[in-house]
Amino acid sequence: MNMTKMLDEILKDKTSVAIGGHVRPDGDCVGACMGLYLYMASVYPKIQADVYLEEIPEPFEFLRGTEQIKHTAPKNKRYDLFISLDCGDSERLGFSESLFRTAESTFCVDHHISNQSFADINYIVPDASSTCELLFRLMDQTRITKEVAEALYVGIAHDTGVFLYSCTAPETMEAAATLLRTGIDANAIIDRTYYVKTYIQNQILGRALLESILLLNHKCIASVITKNVMDFYEAKPSDLEGIVSQLRNTEGVEVAIFMYELENQVFKVSLRSNGNVNVSTIAQYFGGGGHERAAGVTMRGTSYDVMNNLLRQIAHQLPKESGKQK
Ligand code: AMP
Ligand code: MN
Ligand code: MN
Numbered sequence: 001m002n003m004t005k006m007l008d009e010i011l012k013d014k015t016s017v018a019i020g021g022h023v024r025p026d027g028d029c030v031g032a033c034m035g036l037y038l039y040m041a042s043v044y045p046k047i048q049a050d051v052y053l054e055e056i057p058e059p060f061e062f063l064r065g066t067e068q069i070k071h072t073a074p075k076n077k078r079y080d081l082f083i084s085l086d087c088g089d090s091e092r093l094g095f096s097e098s099l100f101r102t103a104e105s106t107f108c109v110d111h112h113i114s115n116q117s118f119a120d121i122n123y124i125v126p127d128a129s130s131t132c133e134l135l136f137r138l139m140d141q142t143r144i145t146k147e148v149a150e151a152l153y154v155g156i157a158h159d160t161g162v163f164l165y166s167c168t169a170p171e172t173m174e175a176a177a178t179l180l181r182t183g184i185d186a187n188a189i190i191d192r193t194y195y196v197k198t199y200i201q202n203q204i205l206g207r208a209l210l211e212s213i214l215l216l217n218h219k220c221i222a223s224v225i226t227k228n229v230m231d232f233y234e235a236k237p238s239d240l241e242g243i244v245s246q247l248r249n250t251e252g253v254e255v256a257i258f259m260y261e262l263e264n265q266v267f268k269v270s271l272r273s274n275g276n277v278n279v280s281t282i283a284q285y286f287g288g289g290g291h292e293r294a295a296g297v298t299m300r301g302t303s304y305d306v307m308n309n310l311l312r313q314i315a316h317q318l319p320k321e322s323g324k325q326k
Helices: 003-011 027-043 058-062 090-102 131-138 146-159 170-180 186-195 199-210 227-233 243-248 279-285 303-317
Strands: 016-021 048-052 081-085 105-110 121-124 213-215 220-225 255-263 266-273 294-300
Touching: 003 131, 016 027, 016 090, 027 048, 027 058, 027 081, 027 131, 027 146, 048 090, 058 186, 081 090, 105 131, 131 146, 131 170, 146 170, 146 186, 199 220, 199 227, 199 243, 220 243, 220 303, 227 255, 243 255, 243 266, 255 303, 266 279, 266 303, 279 294, 279 303, 294 303
Parallel strands: 016 048, 016 081, 081 105, 105 121, 220 255
Antiparallel strands: 213 220, 255 266, 266 294
8 A cells, every 4th residue: 555645544633632641752653753743733734633642752843843742631632543653552552541542433553573563453554663654654755844854864764773672674775865865964963853862872881781791601691780779870771771782783683681670579570682583572471572682671570580480481592501600
């Protein structure tokens, strides 16, 4: 099917649309929500659209329209359509799940392999680099403004590790090229939203690297940041973005585990793989999800319990020799 027609079809006769993404929104999530919101404002101006997201990380606030984002769900509002973006399951919508539940109809655009097609209409492509790349396919390219392009570019750049990860396909580069032609300042966008770190972010990254340990015959690297340490640095979860990728860059490592304590004995776990271990199945086993090479889950217990449970599952997937503890 012609993808632009698909969006046209879905938005036909709709007067009110809510757009939502996953909890603790990242670059792809914010980029997708704002990209679609801005596109709809210019191409479908008659539709009243609202974006529902948790507080977004400060570097994304330069995107047009982010001050309009709603952070709480109205009790009695019922939308004609709820569009879920970059979210693997309805629970991960967080506070906006109530609007998803009560909406007349629902549409989901996503690239998580763990996504079970939870909406009425689903456009899910696990191979795609990002939700922003999928939205690009749904849009009429000739009507993508510079503001829409900025938002989509943020999402594509972030979810590909700035066009490095294996999910970067020729189509990803083609989409990025089209977005560049709208005149966006790609260098500044990537610098500002991806590379620049606050002093605190760098300090906590240093600490996580310093305290990391090698496990499973050096095939696995792990690091934990406790609530005490987060409080000491006054760090937010978004300040820890990127630590797990840095751990994964360690020579010889197959899997990187990074976890931080959300509250007492509740850990947000990030898993990254260099290709031989499917971390999505491991995250799903514990109730989370994600992609083959990047997945996440929230787990309870002491950090030792959580680590042991994860290592057992990782060892299952490693060849027998390398799975042994050194
Ligand atoms: P993270 O480690 O949080 O950066 O997440 C890696 C990937 O897994 C991202 O695409 C997330 O959207 C996804 N993910 C993280 N946590 C969960 C979860 N609890 N359930 C489903 N997907 C998740
Ligand atoms: Mn995301
Ligand atoms: Mn994504």
